[in-house]
Amino acid sequence: MLQSGYDYPIFDKFVRFGLLESDVKRLGDLYKSTRIKQQRWKMLEEQARRLRKSRTLPLYSGRETIEIVIEELVHSMKSHPNVRDRIFGHTETERDLYPIIEKYLRQLKNQGEYDRIIPTYDRKDLLVGNPDFVGIKKNWGRADTLTAIDAKSRLSALHDFYHHASKYQKAFDRVFLATPRWVATHEGKFHFRELLEKLGVGLVGVDMDKEKCDTIVQPEKTSAENKDLKRRLIGML
Numbered sequence: 001m002l003q004s005g006y007d008y009p010i011f012d013k014f015v016r017f018g019l020l021e022s023d024v025k026r027l028g029d030l031y032k033s034t035r036i037k038q039q040r041w042k043m044l045e046e047q048a049r050r051l052r053k054s055r056t057l058p059l060y061s062g063r064e065t066i067e068i069v070i071e072e073l074v075h076s077m078k079s080h081p082n083v084r085d086r087i088f089g090h091t092e093t094e095r096d097l098y099p100i101i102e103k104y105l106r107q108l109k110n111q112g113e114y115d116r117i118i119p120t121y122d123r124k125d126l127l128v129g130n131p132d133f134v135g136i137k138k139n140w141g142r143a144d145t146l147t148a149i150d151a152k153s154r155l156s157a158l159h160d161f162y163h164h165a166s167k168y169q170k171a172f173d174r175v176f177l178a179t180p181r182w183v184a185t186h187e188g189k190f191h192f193r194e195l196l197e198k199l200g201v202g203l204v205g206v207d208m209d210k211e212k213c214d215t216i217v218q219p220e221k222t223s224a225e226n227k228d229l230k231r232r233l234i235g236m237l
Contacts, residue, residue, distance in 0.1 A: 010072045014047035044069055074185055091208045097151045100206055101178050104213035118237055127233050129167045148172040152179045165199045171229040174219045178204040
């Protein structure tokens with residue numbers, strides 16, 4: 001954000017709440033002339049902190065400072081998709097996510113988390129819907145652990161995932177959503193986490209700009225609901 005140049009409109013909006021025009025100009029000029037990113041961020045935080053303590057601004061009152069800054073950033077990025085994609089490592093095309101997710105899953109396989117990684121994004125025949133990737137972990141003396149990883153790159157598709165997740169859990173032991181941070185941020189951090197916890201699914205963050213993934217939330221539900229359906233699904237993979 002600080003490298004994009006779009007942090008200044010956020011700072012300018014903050015200082016225009018409750019400050020004299022002379023202070024607005026002074027602080028704006030100081031912010032523009034500050035080249036050290038840590039100092040600019042400190043100035044942004046200071047203004048966000050001032051707003052959260054205000055009793056006359058219910059929109060900001062009592063909110064976390066980082067939440068205030070991110071919310072304003074999300075709002076300003078809606079009309080600047082190219083900058084948004086660079087800041088958040090985002091893409092609107094789901095298939096763009098697949099190579100990065102697959103590379104990450106192969107790394108986890110090398111670390112022993114999976115024994116097989118199966119790309120399934122072109123399949124339409126699986127019994128409980130079609131996630132984009134399936135991971136299989138062999139367990140000696142016990143049934144294999146099946147993991148569904150489903151990629152979503154748009155907010156509308158994210159809402160579809162909430163419905164799909166419960167179907168996956170009938171035959172998969174674990175379910176992950178893989179999505180760029182813009183989608184999660186746009187959905188609202190606390191609301192998003194609450195939904196994931198309610199569903200019992202995990203979260204993989206995808207950064208298109210850095211071409212990397214990381215597991216942010218582990219799934220809470222770790223056992224397939226229908227063992228017979230799971231056995232039939234394994235036979236199809």
